[in-house]
Amino acid sequence: MCFIYDLLIIIDKGLYLTQRLEPAYILHTRYFRDTSLIVELFTQHEGTVAVLAKGARKQARWKGLLQLFAHVLVAWRGKSELPILTGAEPGGDALILQGDALFSGFYLNELLIRLLHKHDPHPRLFNVYQQTLAALNQGEVEKSLRCFEKQLLQELGYGLVLDRELENNTPIDPASYYQYHLEQGARKVTGTAKATDIYQGKSLLALHHDQLITQEARRDAKRLMRQAIAILLNHKPLKSRELFTV
Amino acid sequence: MSFSPLLEELIHSLRALPGVGPKSAQRMAFHLLSRDRQGGKSIATALQHAMEHIQHCQQCRTFSEVPRCGICSNQKRDHHLLCIVESPADMLAIEQTGYRGLFFLLLGHLSPIDGIGPQDIGLNHLQQRLQQEVIEEIIIATNPTVEGEATAHYILQLAKQAKVNCSRIAHGVPLGDVLEYIDTRTLSLAMAGRERYQYT
Ligand SMILES: [Zn+2]
Numbered sequence: 459m460c461f462i463y464d465l466l467i468i469i470d471k472g473l474y475l476t477q478r479l480e481p482a483y484i485l486h487t488r489y490f491r492d493t494s495l496i497v498e499l500f501t502q503h504e505g506t507v508a509v510l511a512k513g514a515r516k517q518a519r520w521k522g523l524l525q526l527f528a529h530v531l532v533a534w535r536g537k538s539e540l541p542i543l544t545g546a547e548p549g550g551d552a553l554i555l556q557g558d559a560l561f562s563g564f565y566l567n568e569l570l571i572r573l574l575h576k577h578d579p580h581p582r583l584f585n586v587y588q589q590t591l592a593a594l595n596q597g598e599v600e601k602s603l604r605c606f607e608k609q610l611l612q613e614l615g616y617g618l619v620l621d622r623e624l625e626n627n628t629p630i631d632p633a634s635y636y637q638y639h640l641e642q643g644a645r646k647v648t649g650t651a652k653a654t655d656i657y658q659g660k661s662l663l664a665l666h667h668d669q670l671i672t673q674e675a676r677r678d679a680k681r682l683m684r685q686a687i688a689i690l691l692n693h694k695p696l697k698s699r700e701l702f703t704v
Numbered sequence: 705m706s707f708s709p710l711l712e713e714l715i716h717s718l719r720a721l722p723g724v725g726p727k728s729a730q731r732m733a734f735h736l737l738s739r740d741r742q743g744g745k746s747i748a749t750a751l752q753h754a755m756e757h758i759q760h761c762q763q764c765r766t767f768s769e770v771p772r773c774g775i776c777s778n779q780k781r782d783h784h785l786l787c788i789v790e791s792p793a794d795m796l797a798i799e800q801t802g803y804r805g806l807f808f809l810l811l812g813h814l815s816p817i818d819g820i821g822p823q824d825i826g827l828n829h830l831q832q833r834l835q836q837e838v839i840e841e842i843i844i845a846t847n848p849t850v851e852g853e854a855t856a857h858y859i860l861q862l863a864k865q866a867k868v869n870c871s872r873i874a875h876g877v878p879l880g881d882v883l884e885y886i887d888t889r890t891l892s893l894a895m896a897g898r899e900r901y902q903y904t
Contacts, residue, residue, distance in 0.1 A: 522886075522890050523889075526849075548887075554892060557857050561857070704822075
């Protein structure tokens, strides 16, 4: 009996040691009971996952590590709604977002938590997230946010078509004006009506080529993304936008 | 088996306390009933009074049964210095360092994903204070977490707007710790916030 028990322990330890550590970013943490944390992760191969980090608020080893935006290597065990975090190690450079870049980081995390389904893998978006955090850290706030939003829509099956009218495949004319609809794409309108969903062709093309050089192109790109994302969020506002109100 | 209705109610109510599960609630109830009825009665009276009369200080938002708490109404303190902390416990900790200015309590930190924005931690109220009072310096003492950092940055913007000087308590390596065991982020912050080592 004793022998079998020992063997089980050895197997258990072996499993832990050979468990592949999964690269992940920490999107959100919240307190659970007195000493634990529920950690929402964006993992490279398994999408968003919530795990329970038992005693994490007491262990110095985990306290500093399980911080928002931290790149970690993690392992967890269990198939339940809330698996147990069994290992966590630093995954790379300690990225410290500050100022507006930090606020933008909160925005990214809120989008991921609200729009991705748990356990749906999004390995490509994971890479985009990683690059976006790095770009934010370099101070390229606006451009990197638009790129991220574009990729996010793509991943969710709402990729924007910005170089042609969806209905008839006519290339977008920089000088014309278009109404943009998330599902029906761009449609030419006559005149230069200033409705909230009307964009000049050159702005659509600028966003298509990720070349948001003029201020107008940036403003239009932001407006378009806001409208597209609002639809996916059922028009429930994003709390992180309040951070940009000072 | 179930207990009498009053006892059930007591056990159930005790579970409102943080970290108290069904077993501990039972233990507490039995203890008070069998060993310490007087203690139980004082808890009841104190709870009753506290829940009815303790509000937030109108100026600093700490818990207080008068509109302006003892610290805010103390004329001997420096009313041009304002320290911003997350919780009453943090306020007490700063107080113990010998600080003699005023406080502002956030009772939380910015955490958009939990639905906590600037208004939810009273930052609109702080904005008003910065505009109405003569404050020469604010000291930000939010926690060294990412949420604390975001909160500090937001407050910095408010200070900038109101043209008030702003400082922040230093992040660093805890006294008595060994560098090897300190996590990378803490150490990066300590490196970034290094100070000139003066010749004497
Ligand atoms: Zn007060």
